[in-house]
Amino acid sequence: MQKTPAGPELDVLIALLAKLPGLGPRSAKRAALHLLKRREAMMEPLAAALHDAAEKVQACQVCGNWDSRNPCAICADEEREDGTICVVQDVADVWALERAGAHGGKYHVLGGVISPLDGVGPDDLNIASLAQRASAANVREIILATAATVEGQTTAHYVTERLNGSGVEITRLSHGVPVGGELDYLDEGTLAAALKARRPF
DSSP: OOOOOOOHHHHHHHHHHHHHTTOHHHHHHHHHHHHTTTIIIHHHHHHHHHHHHHHHHHHHHHOEEEESSSHHHHHHOOTSEEEEEEESSHHHHHHHHHHHHHOEEEEEEOOOOOOGTTTTTGGGGTHHHHHHHSSSTOOOEEEOOOOSHHHHHHHHHHHHHHHTTTTTTEOOOSHHHHHHGGGGGSSSSHHHHHHHOOOOO
């Protein structure tokens, strides 16, 4: 990255900002200048928030979600359904499902997917702790909500085999035509999944 004429401190800030998703070198420079121009209104509160998050936010010991509490707020919520656990790849998936308000149970974050090309195997994911949770007497259903990719499907199959014999019902999110979607704009994989998951009308 080309250095700025403003000194090493600003170069370090820009280099760190450029590592964030969606920010390249140019966007990082614009963001750094924006923060500097609004030092009291944005930069200092942002620095404090980053410090607090680094100090207090941690992975939930039960499900793997990020929270300043441990167990996290979702795991500690007694009004949520204990018998249903939705298995997701990452914390961002928990947030997406919570935003949709469609799941009233608990979660389990795997921390990724099985990907031999990237050197990620089953032992690198939170699968053993999921098997332990599935063995609890009150757990009735495990919902696999991994992505509809080769790695996501491979991970879902592995988890299914690992939980086989646990007596827990294992279900999977359906894949197909999205609400408001037009067939002409969908890819072949989505259309094929939609046809396979068809149901009575």
